[in-house]
Amino acid sequence: MNVCPRIKRICDVDGLTKLDVLDLHNNQISQIENVSRLSKLRLLNLSGNRITRVENLQGLNCLTELNLRHNSITSVTHVENLPRLQRLFLSANSISRLDALACLWHCHSLSELSVDGNPVALESCYRQTLLRCCSPHLQLLDMKRVTVSPFGSCSFTQFWKDLMDLKHLVFLWSQERRRLAIQNAAQQWEGLKACLELPAQNGSKEDVSPEYSPAHSPAQTNGNTQETSPDEPRPQDAGGPSVQSLSISDSHLAELDSETLRLFGPGALETLERCWGVQTAASVTAVAFRYIHFDSIIPMFLRIRLKFPNLTHLMFMETSITHLPQLAALAQVRRLEQISVHPEWNPVVRLTLWRSFLIYRLQHLNLQKINGTEVTMNEIMASERMFGALGHVAATETPRCRLLLLLEESRKRQLQFLLDGRGRRSGVSPDDLKENGKQLGDALSRALFSYPSRLSDGPEEGGADASERSAxxxxxxxxxxxxxxxxxxxxxxxxxxxxxxxxxxxxxxxxxxxxxxxxxxxxxxxxxxxxxx
Known part of the structure; x- marks a missing residue:
């Protein structure tokens, strides 16, 4: 007995421009494709296949019936591009969220819809939500006739229940918009990574979503597995009802969740330019960055320092921190208790000395935790032994004019005062002079480990002067x-x-x-x- 082979792809139908019905049910098709030129198609039956997403339906302007029963669909998109669609059958699939059906809210000609047999049908507000949000012309839902208008008269209890359902729907909408903004920011970051030619990460990340949490994955530091503190604020947590959205677009998101300001995508940095209320700014104790290149964050550190007086924690995920001098830029913040640099696309954490360098360079900030691990006195002493001698050599070899450029105005006057020998003439005791000189020397040694910026170093990167200076x-x-x-x-x-x-x-x-x-x-x-x- 010969078994007829199953169809695995939709192909070779581009020339059938006058086709009215296309029935490909009970095959092994995994993707809807190559049907955009079937402008006269009225009925499309793809039930009993292996399709996971409803997509690529543009161009089917005459389609009135779409049958997708018994597939593995989890998300429905592009259905709103079918202007004449009247009957849509999605029964017995894997749709688990109401926001996965959000495109149906724009199908104004829909009169019959079947979504039974999906996990989403088990939710208490499932039927009411579909009746409120779908086409007003909907007559059949899951093979049951719609006899009463969802906006008809009802009791106060029912009205309150419907109001709560509507509130839940609004929350789902905001969550979907948030998810899309983060997903688009992640896609832009993927393109930027290719341009930067960043080193590959260990493992793969199959799905970029706001629920993905590298904070729970072990970070490889100095060859040891190190867990991030569980009570550490996570910049990628799904936003709850208390989250305040500050700025959102198709490719960036800025939100304030209690005391944590979370920024996704480069456009979110514009939020730091806005006028903040005194109480709101004072409530921010942590700022988290994701999908933003670290070099574009550096010019904002001074603004962050002035705007958020109670800031104690900075978090960086997928920000392309690749070398130690970048970490030196954190000295501009001036007050930090915790720093979290997650290993996800921050190759600097693979360097053996990154933690020791951070402790040495930011010693004046009273740093207490790095990636959730306490900074010990032994680590401080070890970092001083390792980088202190190098800083001393650099300070003795650097010209005076360059030293003055590295220090703030008060430190400049102090250094000039000591270099000119005016301390002894003004009656300052030798012990005080010695102590001032020691403190200034320590500050100089650390300041020499600075991150050069374009503003302070002259021409833009890539020019001839920059190349000569680098050489x-x-x-x-x-x-x-x-x-x-x-x-x-x-x-x-x-x-x-x-x-x-x-x-x-x-x-x-x-x-x-x-x-x-x-x-x-x-x-x-x-x-x-x-x-x-």
Whole structure:
């Protein structure tokens, strides 16, 4: 017995422009495609296939009936582009959310609809929501006739229940709009990653959605698995009814949830320019960034510092922090207790020294936690040993004019005061001078680990001057590294040779002084010749 092969794709129908009915039920089709040129098609039957999304229906201007029963559909889109659609059958699929049917609200010619057999049909407000939001011409819902208008007279209890259902529907709408804004911001970020040629991440992220939470995934830091603190604010949590939307568009979202300001997409940074109320700004203690390049966030740090006086926590997810000097820009904030840099598209966390560098550079901020882990005194001392010597070398090698550019006005005056030697002349005690110099030296060492910006460094990146400056900096750093490594090699060699060298020195001295009379005459002659020269 020969079994007829099942159809897996819709193809080779572009030329059938006058086709009236297309019946492809009970096949293995997984996607609706190649039907946009069937402008005369009236009935399309794709029931009993493997379709997961309703899409690619543009161009079917004469379609009146669409049968998609017994598939695996989870989302319905593009149905609003069918101007003559009257009957739509979606029974026995996998639709679990009312917002997945949102496009049906715009199908004004719909008279018959079947959605039974889906998980969404188990919700208490399912039927009332469809009756209120779908076409007023709807006559049959799930093969049951609509006999009473949903806006007819009812009791107060029923009216209150309907009002709560409507409120829930509005919430679903806002959630859908929020989800689309975050999804579009994520798609723009995907394109930006390709342009930046960022290194690939471990694992794959199949679905970019606001519910996805890298905060629950382990971060690989220094080769150890490190869990993010569970009580840490998560910038990607689904917004609840208490979330205040500050700015939303097709590709960005800014929202305030209790004390956390969440920014998705580059356009959300414009929210920081708005006029904030004193109480609202004072309530913000955490700011979270996602799908925003870190270099575009840096110019906002000074504004964040002035606008949010109680800010204590900054979070970065998928912001392309790739090297240590970028982390130095966080010093502009001036008050931080916690910093969270999630590993999702922030390659800097793979560097062994990133945490130690952050502790050293931001020591003046009283940093207490990094990625949910307490900063210990041992870590502070280790970071000082590691980067303090390098900062001291850089401070001694950097010209005075460059040092003055790195400091604020008050620090500049203090440095100029000490360099000109006016401290001693003005009667300042040596102990105070020493303490001031030590504090200023520490500030200078840390300030030299700064992040160069376009505004302070002259021409835009990519120019000839920038290339020459980069080459000069690299050559200068290579020279410093060569000198430092040379000193280390010499010190190690001296440490190994010193025992034998010391014994030889002592032996030579003993032999030289064995004949005291000859030794005295030799020394007197040497002193006499040195005095005449």
């Amino acid at each position: 000069m900096v690299q050559q200068y750093l290579r020279g410093l590294i060569h000198r430092a490594s040379g000193h280390c090699v010499k010190a190690d060699a001296l440490q190994k040779l010193w025992p034998s060298l010391f014994s030889e020195i002592v032996r030579d001295c003993v032999l030289e002084m064995r004949d005291r009379q000859a030794f005295r005459q030799t020394r007197l002659q040497r002193l006499h010749s040195e005095s005449h020269t």
